[in-house]
Structures are given as C-alpha cells and as structure tokens.
Amino acid sequence: MSSPAAPWSQVFQATDSVTGCSFPAPSDLPLLVAAEHAGLRPVSSCRNGTCRSCISHLTRGEVYYSVAWPGLSPDEKAAGFILPCVACAASDVTLRFGAWDAFD
Ligand code: FES
Numbered sequence: 001m002s003s004p005a006a007p008w009s010q011v012f013q014a015t016d017s018v019t020g021c022s023f024p025a026p027s028d029l030p031l032l033v034a035a036e037h038a039g040l041r042p043v044s045s046c047r048n049g050t051c052r053s054c055i056s057h058l059t060r061g062e063v064y065y066s067v068a069w070p071g072l073s074p075d076e077k078a079a080g081f082i083l084p085c086v087a088c089a090a091s092d093v094t095l096r097f098g099a100w101d102a103f104d
Contacts, residue, residue, distance in 0.1 A: 012089040016040065017059055017096045025093060030066065031056075031084035035097070042084065042097035049086035057102055058082045061093030 014025035014034060023038030025031055032054055035042055045053040049070040058080045070083045081099065 012061075013092045014089060015060075015092075015094045017094050025089035027088055027090065029088060031063070031082075031087050031089060031093070031095065033085075034089075035084070040097070044085055047085045049083050052083065054083055054085045054097070055099055056082050056084050057096045057099035059094045059096065062090040063087040063093065064090045 008027055010027045012025045012027065013022055014031060015022045016035070019040075021038065021040060023034060023040070025034045029037075030047075032042055032044055032047070042056070043053055045051045047054075049065070049067045052071050055072075063082055065083075065086055066088060067086045070086050072081055072083060081102070082095065084095065084097065
C-alpha cells in the first residue's frame with residue numbers, strides 16, 4: 001500500500017486504549033499500517049476506506065484522511081469514529097481498534 005501524501009512529515013504517538021500499547025504514528029502513514037508495524041493486528045479488509053471493517057473510535061487527538069470521502073457519516077465522524085486504514089495521525093492519538101460494539 002502506498003502512503004498518502006501528508007501535508008507535513010512528523011511522527012506522533014498512538015495508543016491503543018484497550019491494550020495500552022503505544023506505537024509511532026508517522027503523519028504520512030495510515031494508523032492501521034503504523035499499528036501493524038508495531039505488531040498489532042487490527043481487523044481490516046479493503047484498506048481504502050469503503051468496507052468499514054476497520055472502524056475504530058478516536059478518544060484523543062486529531063486525524064486527517066488520505067481520501068476525500070472515507071465511509072463515515074458526518075454524525076459518525078462527530079462521534080469520534082475513524083477508519084484507520086485511511087486516517088493518519090495529525091497529533092498524538094488514543095484510539096480503540098474494532099469499535100463495532102459502539103453501535104449496539
Ligand atoms: S479496511 Fe475497509 S474501510 Fe478500513
């Protein structure tokens with residue numbers, strides 16, 4: 001997978017809120033790939049922001065998207081849901097991978 005064009009290059013820290021595992025999150029690398037580089041294995045499928053299998057919940061920080069229309073509604077974005085296969089860190093972040101249970 002090629003990396004999206006980042007508006008800047010910086011390495012932030014990402015933390016998985018379930019395991020407490022922290023890993024480097026370069027601004028030019030999707031959070032999903034950064035997590036995989038750290039040995040985590042979040043659920044994913046399409047890796048292009050359409051299938052939603054990687055949906056996660058951002059509880060701290062900011063992300064930006066490498067695609068214009070990631071498969072999230074405005075309400076889902078406002079509630080903190082992200083698609084880490086196409087979301088890159090724009091600050092230090094804390095997230096919970098695999099947040100499907102949040103829709104129950
Ligand atoms: S893996 Fe399909 S939307 Fe992220």
